Amino acid sequence: MSETRDELIEIISKDEIDNKIKALADQINRDYSGQELILIGILKGAFIFLADLARALNMPVKIDFVRLSSYGSGTDSSGRITFSKDIELDIGGKHVLVVEDIVDTGYTLKYLKDVLALKGPLSVKVCCLIDKRERRKVEVDVDYVGFDVPRGFLVGYGLDYNEQYRNLPGIFHLNPSYEPKAYTPSDR
Numbered sequence: 001m002s003e004t005r006d007e008l009i010e011i012i013s014k015d016e017i018d019n020k021i022k023a024l025a026d027q028i029n030r031d032y033s034g035q036e037l038i039l040i041g042i043l044k045g046a047f048i049f050l051a052d053l054a055r056a057l058n059m060p061v062k063i064d065f066v067r068l069s070s071y072g073s074g075t076d077s078s079g080r081i082t083f084s085k086d087i088e089l090d091i092g093g094k095h096v097l098v099v100e101d102i103v104d105t106g107y108t109l110k111y112l113k114d115v116l117a118l119k120g121p122l123s124v125k126v127c128c129l130i131d132k133r134e135r136r137k138v139e140v141d142v143d144y145v146g147f148d149v150p151r152g153f154l155v156g157y158g159l160d161y162n163e164q165y166r167n168l169p170g171i172f173h174l175n176p177s178y179e180p181k182a183y184t185p186s187d188r
């Protein structure tokens with residue numbers, strides 16, 4: 001059922017996400033059967049998706065994170081990636097699966113794939129929950145895709161607007177006419 005907040009329109013429910021994660025995990029379990037896998041989540045947005053996906057996988061898995069950001073406090077990519085945390089595991093000679101909440105322009109993912117390639121992994125594939133393929137600015141392969149969403153700025157299930165809404169269980173369009181209220185002392 002859609003949440004009724006003026007600024008939010010639910011487009012994908014938690015149930016739909018759960019079912020999609022089962023389907024993605026089935027595919028990944030088949031593809032990596034009998035092999036070890038290192039999952040690399042891109043913070044912050046991917047923290048919830050990675051937690052749910054990891055628990056649906058049945059091969060031996062190790063988990064690490066990078067922290068990349070480019071959206072700051074708005075709804076458009078700055079195009080400048082801030083890389084503030086690298087992985088800590090050695091991925092040399094290992095199969096790696098990058099876990100990303102959303103691929104939009106592709107700048108973030110392309111940047112990470114270039115960084116990881118220098119570390120000598122056996123393979124690098126990508127699983128994203130949401131693909132905004134129509135908005136791509138750079139070519140980048142995504143191997144496992146949950147949902148294709150053509151447009152709109154999305155929040156919930158890890159995705160934020162100005163650090164808000166990451167904890168919503170489903171995925172929502174942020175109403176483009178929504179203007180966040182400026183803080184004034186009388187709001188207290």
Ligand SMILES: O=P(O)(O)OC[C@H]1O[C@H](OP(=O)(O)OP(=O)(O)O)[C@H](O)[C@@H]1O
Binds near residue numbers: 071101102106159
């Ligand atoms: O394909 P792109 O246009 O590069 O956009 C995708 C990235 O944007 C968001 O991260 P953001 O920079 O907002 O940081 P966050 O994960 O901390 O929210 C999202 O989590 C992806 O990592």
Ligand SMILES: Nc1nc2[nH]cnc2c(=O)[nH]1
Binds near residue numbers: 102104159
């Ligand atoms: N929260 C959020 N971050 C993004 N990064 C790239 N696209 C999006 C989006 O639609 N929502």
